[in-house]
Amino acid sequence: MTDTSIDRLGAEQLRARIAAELDRTRARTALLTEVVDDADLMRQHSPLMSPLVWDLAHVGNQEELWLVRDVGGRPPVRQDIDDLYDAFKQPRKDRPSLPLLPPAEARAYVSTVRNKVYDLLDGVRFTHGRLVAEGFAFGMIVQHEQQHDETMLATHQLRAGPAVLHAPPPPEPRAPVGGEVLIPAGPFTMGTDTDPWALDNERPAHPVELPAYVIDAAPVTNGQYQRFIDAGGYDDPRWWSSAGWAHRMAAGLSAPLHWRRDGDGWAYRRFGRWAPVRDDEPVVHVCWYEAQAYASWAGKRLPTEAEWEKAARWDPATGRSRRYPWGDDDPVAAHANLGQRHLWPAPVGAYPDGASPLGVHQLIGDVWEWTSTNFRGHPGFTAFPYREYSEVFFGDDYRVLRGGSFGTDRVACRGTFRNWDLPIRRQIFSGFRCARDARPEESRP
16 A cells, blocks of 8 residues: 555544554564663763664654644643753763663653554544644654664664674575666656655655766665775775865775775674675765765766656656656565665665666665755745754755665655765765766767
8 A cells, every 4th residue: 555545545544554653663663672781772882873762762752742742732741851852952972961761761651652642543633734634743753763763773783792683684686787777868756745744855846857867777886885995995085075085084984884804805794793795785884975985986976866866766658756666656575675674785686676667776775875965955845844854954064865775664765755964974874876977979869
C-alpha cells in the first residue's frame, strides 16, 4: 500500500496503519537502547553525538509535545523536562552534564507518553485541521523517531567496545553496474504536493528545467576511492577547494572515517568489528569536502540536488516524477538497503529491482549522497508546522544529502526526502556519486 493511497483509506484503516508504524518504530528504538547497559546509555561516545539515553527521552518528549499536548489537548506528562530535551537549547557536547532521566525513568516516560498517544489515536478525527489531516502529525513523529534511531545507529558505530548489534550481510550483486547514464535535457517536477507525510522542505512541487547531464550509474565504491588515495589525492591541494584543503589539513584527513591500513590494503571498523574493505561496496563516512575532492580528481563534479532528484524520479516514458526510482510503491527488501536490515552498504549491483528507468542504481538506501547544493527551501516554501525543522538551517552552511542510507527507515525516505549537514561531517552514513555536464555529441537526439 502506498502513502498516496492514504486519502482513500477509512479512518479506522488509517489508525491501524499509524499504530503499526508507531509499534514498528518503537521496537527499533528499544533494540538500539537495550543492547547496551545503563552506563553505556549514559555515556557520550563522541562530542558530535548525544548520549543514547538523551535520544531516547527526546523522542518521547517530542511525541508528548506534538501528539499528547497539541493534537490531543491533554495535560502535560513531564513539562519539567521540556528544556532538557530541547535540541536547540542544549548543544550535543553539553548534554552529558545535564540532569538527564536515567534509563529506567526514561523508558517509563516514553512508555507513558505512548500509552496516551494510543488512547487519543482511537478518537482523533483526521479532518480537523492541517496538522492531523491524513495523519500528518503522527507521521511526523514516526519519522522523527526513525531519524533519531539512525542517529543512535551512528552513535553505535562510534562507540568503543565489543560488538552488540547483529544483522545478516546485505545481498550479493545480481547485475553488473558501472559507467555513466545520460539524463536528457528538459523539465521535470521536483518536490511534492501529494505525499501526505512529506515534510515542509519537500514542498511544494515545482517545475525545474535542466540541461543534459551525465551521472554515475552507481555510488562511488571503495575500490574507486582507494585509487584516489593511492594517487595522492589527500596530499594534493589541486583537487580540494580552499575551505576543503584547510579542513583536510586541520583534521588530518587521509582516508574515510573508520578506515585503517591493513598490510597492503585497508580495513574498516563496522559496529565493533574489523573487516577488509570490500572494493565493490559504496564508500561511506566521507565528508562533503572529500567527496568534492574525489570528483575533481576524477574530472567530474558532485551532482546538484535537482540533478540527483531528476535521475531518481523522472520517468522518460510519461514525463512524470515517481515517488521512487522504481515507481510509486513503498520500498520492499528487493528495492533498497534500508531500515537497518543490514549494517553496511550493499555491493553495487545488489538491487537491480530498485533502479530508475534510465538505469541509475542504488539511489535509495546504502549511503546518503552528498550533492553540491546548499540547503534552502523550494520556491514557495512555507514552514510547517514549525520553523525549527527546516527553515532555521537554510543558508550557505549546510549541504544537501539525498537518498537515505542502510540506517534510514522506509517511512523516512522518499524520492523527495531531503537531508542536510555541515560539509565537515562524516560520522553520518554518507557517500556520493559524481556527475558532469553532457558533451555536445552526447546530448544530441
